[in-house]
Amino acid sequence: MDIKQYMVELGMQARKAARVLSRTETSQKNTALLKIADLLIESTPKLLRENNKDLEAGKKSGLDDALLDRLALNEERIQGMAEGLRQIAALADPVGEVSDLKYQPSGLQIGKMRVPLGVIGIIYESRPNVTADAAALCLKSGNAAILRGGSEAIHSNQAIAACIVQGLESAGLPKEVVQVIETTDRDAVGELITMPKYVDVIVPRGGKGLIERISGNASVPVIKHLNGICHVYIDDQADKQKAINIAFNAKTHRYGVCNAMETLLVSAKNAADILLPLAAQYAQKQVELRCCPTSMEILKDYAGIIVLATEEDWDTEYLAPILSIKVVAGINEAIEHISKFSSGHTEAIVTENYSRSRQFIAEIDSSSVMVNASTRFADGFEYGLGAEIGISTDKIHVRGPVGLEGLTSQKFIVFGDGHIRQ
Numbered sequence: 001m002d003i004k005q006y007m008v009e010l011g012m013q014a015r016k017a018a019r020v021l022s023r024t025e026t027s028q029k030n031t032a033l034l035k036i037a038d039l040l041i042e043s044t045p046k047l048l049r050e051n052n053k054d055l056e057a058g059k060k061s062g063l064d065d066a067l068l069d070r071l072a073l074n075e076e077r078i079q080g081m082a083e084g085l086r087q088i089a090a091l092a093d094p095v096g097e098v099s100d101l102k103y104q105p106s107g108l109q110i111g112k113m114r115v116p117l118g119v120i121g122i123i124y125e126s127r128p129n130v131t132a133d134a135a136a137l138c139l140k141s142g143n144a145a146i147l148r149g150g151s152e153a154i155h156s157n158q159a160i161a162a163c164i165v166q167g168l169e170s171a172g173l174p175k176e177v178v179q180v181i182e183t184t185d186r187d188a189v190g191e192l193i194t195m196p197k198y199v200d201v202i203v204p205r206g207g208k209g210l211i212e213r214i215s216g217n218a219s220v221p222v223i224k225h226l227n228g229i230c231h232v233y234i235d236d237q238a239d240k241q242k243a244i245n246i247a248f249n250a251k252t253h254r255y256g257v258c259n260a261m262e263t264l265l266v267s268a269k270n271a272a273d274i275l276l277p278l279a280a281q282y283a284q285k286q287v288e289l290r291c292c293p294t295s296m297e298i299l300k301d302y303a304g305i306i307v308l309a310t311e312e313d314w315d316t317e318y319l320a321p322i323l324s325i326k327v328v329a330g331i332n333e334a335i336e337h338i339s340k341f342s343s344g345h346t347e348a349i350v351t352e353n354y355s356r357s358r359q360f361i362a363e364i365d366s367s368s369v370m371v372n373a374s375t376r377f378a379d380g381f382e383y384g385l386g387a388e389i390g391i392s393t394d395k396i397h398v399r400g401p402v403g404l405e406g407l408t409s410q411k412f413i414v415f416g417d418g419h420i421r422q
Contacts, residue, residue: 007181007192029173040160050158051155054128054152067125071156098113120407126153128149130147131157144177193217203389207227227345233328234247237351239372259378264326267327267330275295286305289302290322295326338366347364383400
């Protein structure tokens with residue numbers, strides 16, 4: 001296979017499909033989304049069989065538990081994919097939305113209209129559900145998509161792609177609206193990220209290494225986040241039970257996700273009251289605690305799960321049952337620590353002090369900042385966006401969970417009545 005020619009053909013087909021989508025009615029896009037959702041449910045046995053091939057190959061190749069968890073499909077996750085498509089179908093279509101329409105002194109009426117980006121290339125690892133989520137978001141926002149999943153999920157992705165193609169065609173849309181790259185050749189990625197003639201933006205989803213490589217080599221604009229080093233700070237004026245519940249959920253709800261807490265900061269004034277009962281719960285889940293000297297002393301009776309943290313730990317996204325813990329003097333030291341080590345993804349404070357919560361929100365420069373809530377809520381479903389295409393830690397062009405609106409841009413529209421400039 002000539003990879004360069006193959007990718008150019010995909011790009012040409014995507015550009016043509018994007019023009020069709022630009023004039024497609026919302027009802028037709030929604031029909032396709034709902035049909036794809038139904039097909040995913042109907043195809044559950046096939047999807048599980050194909051996913052099992054990927055899981056077996058992954059185990060043989062030595063994929064770690066976090067990656068295998070991301071790779072795995074089950075009936076619940078397939079239902080979640082289908083529900084994501086249905087939620088997106090129920091959302092308002094941002095394309096064509098006109099805002100800020102105002103008359104100017106010249107008599108012209110000027111405003112903005114929301115429009116698709118065009119063709120979006122999405123590169124991702126492990127999670128086959130991204131194939132459905134990305135396809136749905138791109139379709140609803142009027143963008144053609146070229147998807148390149150990881151080689152470890154090739155069978156799962158192709159099975160999901162078959163449902164997508166069938167759903168598009170049943171709704172009268174070209175199958176090229178969503179194209180899943182069929183080859184696992186890495187050269188395909190190199191071509192995809194250097195085709196500005198055919199691709200308008202690249203969205204990489206995966207590990208820090210992948211995203212750094214894509215960002216460094218792309219000649220197409222990139223929407224990215226490098227990693228998710230998320231913090232929870234428990235203030236000395238926190239409700240104890242709220243704090244324990246939030247810190248436990250933020251770490252153990254799921255390990256291999258970017259919005260899991262990786263570092264817990266606790267005010268020195270209530271450190272023992274919080275950490276001792278919390279460590280007992282972490283011990284039941286066999287979570288390794290990498291502690292600062294102060295928290296090591298507090299948790300000395302938990303010798304089986306505690307180790308002394310190194311400077312590197314504060315800068316590590318574990319994606320595993322491992323948690324860094326640091327005792328701080330108060331909110332100012334917590335903010336200083338977060339400012340130094342955060343990846344800009346999600347941070348949370350647990351406190352009943354309104355002024356401190358306001359300070360935390362104002363001074364923490366992350367894409368999501370939470371008060372008295374688990375970092376696990378930082379995703380598109382929970383934010384009412386439907387599925388998301390990723391969580392951007394950039395500040396331009398979009399930040400935080402990237403849903404429908406994040407996959408569009410705006411153009412100025414001008415209404416005149418024979419106006420000429422004097």
